Amino acid sequence: MSLQMVTVGNNMALIQPGFSLMNFDGQVFFFGQKGWPKRSCPTGVFHFDVKHNHLKLKPAVFSKDSCYLPPLRYPATCMVKGSLESEKHQYIIHGGKTPNNELSDKIYVMSVVSKNNKKVTFRCMEKDLVGDVPEARYGHSIDVVYSRGKSMGVLFGGRSYMPSTQRITEKWNSVADCLPHVFLVDFEFGCATSYILPELQDGLSFHVSIARNDTIYILGGHSLANNIRPANLYRIRVDLPLGSPAINCTVLPGGISVSSAILTQINNDEFVIVGGYQLENQKRMICNIVSLEDNKIEIREMETPDWTPDIKHSKIWFGNNMGNGTIFLGIPGDNKQAVSETFYFYMLKCAEDDVNEDQKTFTNSQTSTDDPGDSTPFEDSEEFCFSAEAYSFDGDDEFDTYNEDDEEDESETGYWITCCPTCDVDMNTWVPFYSTELNKPAMIYCSHGDGHWVHAQCMDLAERTLIHLSAGSNKYYCNEHVGIARALQTPKRVLPLKKPPMKSLRKKGSGKILTPAKKSFLRRLFD
DSSP, X not given: OEEEEEEXXXXXXXOOTTOEEEEETTEEEEEOOSSSOOTTOTTOEEEEEEETTEEEEEEOEEOTTOOOOOOOBSOEEEEEESSTTOSOEEEEEEOOBOTTSOBOOXXXXXXXXXXXXXXXXXXXXXXXXXXXXXXXXXXXXXXXEEETTEEEEEEEOOEEEOOTTTOXXXXXXXXXXXXXXXEEEETTTTEEEEEEOTTOOSOOBSOEXXXXXXXXXXXXXXXXXXXBOOOOEEEEEEEOOSSSOEEEEEEOSOOOOOBSOEXXXXXXXXXXXXXXXXXXXXXXXXXXXXXXXXXXXEEEEEOOOOOOHHHHHOSOOEEEEEETTEEEEEEEOOTTSSSOOSEEEEEEEOOSSOOOTTOSEEEEEOOOOOOTTSSSOGGGGTOOOOOOOSOOOSSOTTSOOOOGGGSOOHHHHOTTSXXXXXXXXXTTTOOOOSTTOSSSOOEEEXXXXXXXXXXXXXTTOOHHHHHHHHHSOOOOOOTTTHHHHHHTOOOOOOOOOOOOOOXXXXXXTOOSBOOHHHHHHHHHHHO
């Protein structure tokens, strides 16, 4: 194993706990940036470009028929092919948290429409489900199994908010384990079916899953209800005959106690598990190798890398699979320094040779990714899912690179500010009011002074007025400043009234106009 440090460009502020990555033919893209997408990259999807151990984020584009993909944090993602022999693949994205801390229950399908050496165009489509639709959640897994020439998605685990009847203001963001149901999802027809397996008694999240042909292995995980990390090892097998699917679960011996571990594949039959936690505040420094052969699984310890002192003494760590036997690791920066980095990043190479691209085994590592302050164990409040491939587009750096300096300060122009003394917009209770709103409240710019943003709903704006002001270039003043603005308005210019010209006195018998001096002389003469 070899460990190398990775530097990050000036766009580090976009990297936050919970973003995800997708690998399309060796080129890696990530989404789930911090905050809502801005004008520098409206799609919120970036190319993850690593050159000479330096990371850059480069904006990606969507096709015109794509739907909107919110920046979801810690969703479940997996790669799916039409068949095991198919070369083209798509990515399935389910669940996750929005920047408003709302949980999503939607399924998105990401695919490549076109690409050249500098530009990749994606198509993002939302998939509607019917039947036993899984509830909104995060920290779960989704995998694809193949049986009898057909494929099926398998969704398991995760956490969700407490039921609405139990949510109170003090514990509004409290989460609980989802029920340990297994969902089979038919991506072609959009049907979902829930199965209750007696072997699965407790809910799990931030586990590791490995899918191979018609079988999925579930390793480790954390049970929030019991606050334990049982040494779980489950084998879920799915049969897809012409009729109803058949699913069964077997509890296997030889499991490991770990949550938020990172998994990478080093060859067709072997995987490496790195990182994670064995206790709430105790990192798991041991590495394991997982072997799959002849429908059997074996987990054994392997030699650990030469960890740096910073990694050893860090209370938390995070990361994910970069592919080709390489893992991306990160630890928090040293806050004691005058100028500190947000995170320090490393690449851990577990294998020298590339993995066969036509491999029939796919991995899904569920790293824990909650935000600080959530009511979850410590390990889940600091990690995020980070995986990448050390490849880049052909060509130089003339491809547009995201520059965070071009953006406005979100702390001042955020959607959840207190815009006025009577503002009642709360991100925990807000619901769309205008038809143009989707996942954030409509705002309008007040031109008073240096300017500031206010919520359209707080200003009691009618939807027609809001659309008119948004489409036009007229200045707007909020309710608090409209009186001041009117007092400071410059009076409108009034054109002078046109007076009819006076009739000129003319000398009798003369066609000439008399001058004022001649008029005065004549008056004195006749008087």
